[in-house]
Amino acid sequence: MQTYVNPPRNQWDELLQRPQLDVSGLYEQVQSVLDEIEVAGDQAVLKYSRMFDGYEGAELQVGEEEIAAASSKITKELKSAIETAAQNIKTFHATQWQLMEKVETQPGVTCWQKNVPIEKVGLYVPGGTAPLFSTVLMLGVPAKIAGCREIILCTPPGKDGKIHPAILYAASVAGIDKIYKIGGIQAIGAMTFGTESVPKVYKIFGPGNKYVTAAKQLVSLKNMAIDMPAGPSEVLIMADESANPAFVAADLLSQAEHGAGSQVILLTTVPELLDAVMAEVEKQVKSLPREDGARGALNDSRAFLLTSIDEMIKMSDLYAPEHLILAVNDAEEVADRIINAGSVFIGHYTPESAGDYASGTNHTLPTYGHARTYSGVNIDSYIRKVTFQHITPEGLKQLGPVIQEMAAAEMLDAHKNAVTIRLNEIGD
Ligand SMILES: NC(=O)c1ccc[n+]([C@@H]2O[C@H](COP(=O)([O-])OP(=O)(O)OC[C@H]3O[C@@H](n4cnc5c(N)ncnc54)[C@H](O)[C@@H]3O)[C@@H](O)[C@H]2O)c1
Ligand SMILES: N[C@H](CO)Cc1c[nH]c[nH+]1
Numbered sequence: 001m002q003t004y005v006n007p008p009r010n011q012w013d014e015l016l017q018r019p020q021l022d023v024s025g026l027y028e029q030v031q032s033v034l035d036e037i038e039v040a041g042d043q044a045v046l047k048y049s050r051m052f053d054g055y056e057g058a059e060l061q062v063g064e065e066e067i068a069a070a071s072s073k074i075t076k077e078l079k080s081a082i083e084t085a086a087q088n089i090k091t092f093h094a095t096q097w098q099l100m101e102k103v104e105t106q107p108g109v110t111c112w113q114k115n116v117p118i119e120k121v122g123l124y125v126p127g128g129t130a131p132l133f134s135t136v137l138m139l140g141v142p143a144k145i146a147g148c149r150e151i152i153l154c155t156p157p158g159k160d161g162k163i164h165p166a167i168l169y170a171a172s173v174a175g176i177d178k179i180y181k182i183g184g185i186q187a188i189g190a191m192t193f194g195t196e197s198v199p200k201v202y203k204i205f206g207p208g209n210k211y212v213t214a215a216k217q218l219v220s221l222k223n224m225a226i227d228m229p230a231g232p233s234e235v236l237i238m239a240d241e242s243a244n245p246a247f248v249a250a251d252l253l254s255q256a257e258h259g260a261g262s263q264v265i266l267l268t269t270v271p272e273l274l275d276a277v278m279a280e281v282e283k284q285v286k287s288l289p290r291e292d293g294a295r296g297a298l299n300d301s302r303a304f305l306l307t308s309i310d311e312m313i314k315m316s317d318l319y320a321p322e323h324l325i326l327a328v329n330d331a332e333e334v335a336d337r338i339i340n341a342g343s344v345f346i347g348h349y350t351p352e353s354a355g356d357y358a359s360g361t362n363h364t365l366p367t368y369g370h371a372r373t374y375s376g377v378n379i380d381s382y383i384r385k386v387t388f389q390h391i392t393p394e395g396l397k398q399l400g401p402v403i404q405e406m407a408a409a410e411m412l413d414a415h416k417n418a419v420t421i422r423l424n425e426i427g428d
């Protein structure tokens with residue numbers, strides 16, 4: 001981890017660069033796989049599953065028996081943890097469902113809007129380097145609350161054609177029963193075009209590696225809605241003299257272990273803390289099974305010694321982290337001042353892993369600075385807000401002249417006539 005002491009403001013942009021995530025170099029390869037899937041359906045999906053995942057089988061949908069058997073393949077402790085996490089995610093996301101009241105904007109003119117679920121959604125759950133069953137809950141639970149009619153899930157199979165039982169168990173808990181053993185570009189292509197086995201969906205959700213990201217970008221040009229750019233994980237921690245260096249190091253490593261491409265950032269005003277955290281990172285990383293991956297991310301990571309909490313807030317807002325941990329005094333007050341972040345973790349006893357798994361907030365969050373403009377996955381991601389209006393004859397008598405005036409000024413006579421013809425019929 002490179003450290004910097006009070007770098008001048010004009011260098012911040014450069015020092016806060018993320019590792020290069022330009023996937024455009026993959027577009028040609030990815031597009032040719034997508035094209036083949038569009039034409040040849042299942043046959044092409046199976047061909048590429050053989051090539052990229054070593055899956056030699058012919059089945060694409062996970063059978064009922066495999067789903068039912070999953071429950072006996074994981075411990076009761078893990079099942080109970082998955083159920084608790086699902087309940088917290090459900091409780092939190094249910095509060096995001098907003099009902100809008102009807103409003104009379106002027107007498108006789110009533111407007112309202114209704115939440116209407118997206119009918120068919122496809123969830124991608126990564127499985128290349130780790131079986132991310134927590135992502136099943138993060139994507140599946142809100143889709144259910146929103147009321148999506150058809151929810152399908154794709155995740156890469158192992159060479160033996162099996163899906164990790166925790167993924168299947170989490171899917172059962174979330175209430176998703178159509179699960180496909182398809183990963184990478186094949187999954188995105190199958191959900192976009194539909195195949196003999198896989199239904200076409202209207203919106204695709206979920207994080208993934210560079211192939212998944214490139215495929216999502218390409219299909220979004222073909223009228224497929226996607227959730228957001230969710231790339232390699234990242235965390236920024238602000239820490240002051242009240243912080244525990246071992247906690248801070250553990251939090252940095254929790255996201256570094258997602259591997260090369262991820263980035264972790266430490267901001268502090270305390271030189272001794274900076275040194276202590278660096279020593280702790282070195283101590284803790286050695287004991288991680290994913291030490292290599294974590295070191296890969298640490299190579300692209302940075303620590304900054306700054307002069308004040310105000311500077312830390314400014315730098316954090318400039319970076320716009322996916323996750324922001326506030327290990328500082330008055331953390332709640334600092335949290336109120338934050339503008340750009342995907343999800344904020346307040347105080348010394350709120351590790352980022354809580355949001356990754358079980359506190360209730362969503363872990364599918366905008367990375368790479370997209371937190372400036374995107375929200376993480378939430379109920380709104382699964383619904384559209386359809387607006388309605390109803391105007392009475394009296395209402396049109398009042399509002400009509402306004403519309404006529406504006407339509408005439410835009411030189412759109414047919415618009416004006418649609419009002420005039422009614423006002424003539426209503427009379428005085
Ligand atoms: N931002 C978020 O909210 C969030 C959440 C969870 C995970 N993530 C990120 O998601 C990513 C998961 O990546 P992963 O690799 O573990 O799983 P993955 O499922 O995204 O990718 C595995 C698939 O990639 C395809 N693939 C592999 N090599 C290929 C090649 N040479 N050509 C074509 N296709 C190929 C295979 O089909 C395989 O099924 C990580 O970067 C992680 O940090 C982000
Ligand atoms: N930190 C990842 C992106 O927010 C999500 C995750 C899943 N499992 C563990 N972590």
Ligand SMILES: [Zn+2]
Nearest residue numbers: 233254255356
């Ligand atoms: Zn994580």
